[in-house]
Amino acid sequence: MGITALFNRLSLRSRRIKMELLERYLPLTGKERVLDIGSQVDAQSRQILERFPDKSRITAANLFPEHLDNIRQAYPGITTVQADARKLPFEDKSFDLVYSNAVIEHVGTLDDQARMADEVRRVGKRWFLTTPNKWYPFEFHARMPFVSWLPPKAMHKLTRMWAYNHVRGRYMPGNDFSDVHLLTARQLRRMFPDSLVIKPRVTFWPETLVVVGPVGADGKLVVPPTAAAEPAPSPK
Secondary structure (H helix, E strand, C coil): CCHHHHHHHHHHHHHHHHHHHHHHHCCCCCCCCEEEECCCCCCCCCHHHHCCCCHHHEEEEECCHHHHHHHHHHCCCCEEEECECCECCCCCCCECEEEEECCHHHCCCHHHHHHHHHHHHHHECCEEEEEEECCCCEECCCCEECHHHCCHHHHHHHHHHCEEECCCCEEECCCCCCCCCCECHHHHHHHCCCCEEECCCCCCCCCEEEEEECECCCCCECCCCCCCCCCCCCCC
8 A cells, every 4th residue: 555545544534533523522513603714625624614504604714815715616605714813803702613623733833823722712612623743653744753753943954855745745855844833732731721632543642632622620511502593703
């Protein structure tokens, strides 16, 4: 089996597990108002977009207009907003669920990531966020072993010398993974103190970290009232 086929199989299994966790911890009725941060039309990101028959319930936020254009073409009816995850243009508790898949590792430094975490918790009544596990011994962006254990600058320097290029479909020099800043479970717990941090795995070690919240003082997930049939909120 080639490396691309292997990664595709692992990625598919990982996506299924994450959706199973979403259904287990935050079961959806289809009436929730959902914000999808970093939304894209691809195999990794489109799952939440496809779960709602009523697309008007979903607001897709992305920093890049081309991704929003693709979403509008693929899913008519979805509200699209160009927005920075570190400063979202919505009122407090505007959404029944804030969903974000593999985005927080791309927004910048630890301070930037903490700002995104604060925004997720500010605008959402509940949240479900995923990110690769820094301590997994294989880095999936660069497809290199152990590089994620290095300080970010060292990782970025090494992967510029040699790493997997997703556009070319092969290993080569000259890659730019400078936007990748992986997180540990401990760092996520600090950023999301009122949340569960779950460690699902496909192989021998958790590849992904999942943040689900909020939890109450008893450590159990807070169950909000049933979502009302209202349209998705508009930006400020």
